[in-house]
Amino acid sequence: MADAPTPVMFAIVTTRKESVSGGMAPIFIAEDDQERERIAMWLTRITNAIVHDLHNGTLILTVNQGG
Amino acid sequence: MSSSSISINWTPMIVGFLAGLISRIISLKSGNTHYPGYPSGYISQLALAVIAAMIGSSVLTSLVGKQFTAATFLTLAATQFRDVRNTERTTLSQEEKLILVSRGPGYIEGIAITYEARNYLAMLVALLTSAITLVGGLIIGIIGGVIMIVIGEIFMSGGRVGDIIDVEPAKIWFDKGTLLYVGEVMMMEVGLPHPRERYEKEGLGVILTPKNQRGQAVLWNISQRQAITYEAAAAVGVQKDIGYPEQTPLCRMAMPAASGKAGLSILPVERNMDKLIRAVKRTPILEASKWNRITSPVINREEM
Structure with missing residues (x-):
């Protein structure tokens, strides 16, 4: 089903680095919310990944495989 | 067919051919699937329409003229239209990667099936119209052709959301x-x-x-x-x-x-x-x- 994409974690952008650890995606640590959003926006423009807000100071970027 | 000793009645073939062709051309215009979008696309569809209408309309004439070989070959030619679906599917699937909002495989399959069926419909309309003309003559044949086209349109127009x-x-x-x-x-x-x-x-x-x-x-x-x-x-x-x-x-x-x-x-x-x-x-x-x-x-x- 090409219509139902499978999201794969691509990157993590956070201001609270103690809330994330390990895994397959690189973690970008930002000083404040503004920088976090700037990094996330740049990453999404470059990689076509989708930004999601986890509401705990962390943004995740996912890429749809086969979407 | 010119070698045939009996004189051939061309009227059913001509009326049937025109009815089949018109049936196909109407559906080309009413398509809102944004395909075909280019003159080249229309030309290839038109060429197929001419062949389909030709096949449908000439079957009866060749049977009446006792040209059974010709009639057999025409049914063989009809099976070639199976490829239409594949051609449409391939074209649209290739395009899928290049458009920002994709049609989705279900829509592509739907369009491909419709295009294939449209050619068979043109063939059927041509065949039935030529049969009506053969039995009832020119005027009744033309009326029958119009009715066939209308029935075909009603039959083929699927539901809308x-x-x-x-x-x-x-x-x-x-x-x-x-x-x-x-x-x-x-x-x-x-x-x-x-x-x-x-x-x-x-x-x-x-x-x-x-x-x-x-x-x-x-x-x-x-x-x-x-x-x-x-x-x-x-x-x-x-x-x-x-x-x-x-x-x-x-x-x-x-x-x-x-x-x-x-x-x-x-x-x-x-x-x-x-x-x-x-x-x-x-x-x-x-x-x-x-x-x-x-x-x-x-x-x-x-x-x-």
Whole structure:
């Protein structure tokens, strides 16, 4: 089903680095919310990944495989 | 056939040929699937239409003229039209990677099947019209041809989404700061502030409510919703390019409530709600979506 994409974690952008650890995606640590959003926006423009807000100071970027 | 000793009555063949050709050309114009879009596409479809009408109309004439070999060859030629579906599917699938809002495999299959069937329909119309002309003469043949074309059109025009689903405008808003909602339907999570502002300022949303069980079944089909999205984007345009995945138009079911309603969110170029609703209503119902009643939780809940 090409219509139902499978999201794969691509990157993590956070201001609270103690809330994330390990895994397959690189973690970008930002000083404040503004920088976090700037990094996330740049990453999404470059990689076509989708930004999601986890509401705990962390943004995740996912890429749809086969979407 | 000129070697035949009996004189050939050409009238059935000519009337049948014209009826078949007209039947095919009418359907080429009324297509709203945005295909074919180029003169070259029309030419290849026209060439196939001529061949199909030719085959259909000449079968009876060659049988009457006792040219059984010719008639056999014509039925052989008819089987060549199986390839039409493959050709259409390949072309559209290749295009899929190059367009921003894809049609979805279900829609492509639907278009391919329709194109194949249209050629067979032209053949049938030509055959039946030539039969009528053979029996009833020129005038009755022409009248019969017109009736055949009309019947063919009624027979081939499938349902539209608007027939079984209500489409109403709805407000676009954000819950918890980042969750994009159309009316009561949650669409997606928009993590960046700029696209959120853009959605609130320029976005359009509609709610799709099924009128009956058939509408329910149709809406639960992913391909059908992708086709609706494609038609919506084709009508009002979409502010999107590579690198802007959050500005993709979406059509999603109301989950986890599973009320059977769907929402459609789009960032249009032309902010015209009437045009958007008209486009959604005009989307053809895909063949694949008709038989998916089992996938609708709402219907199954009602039946239990």
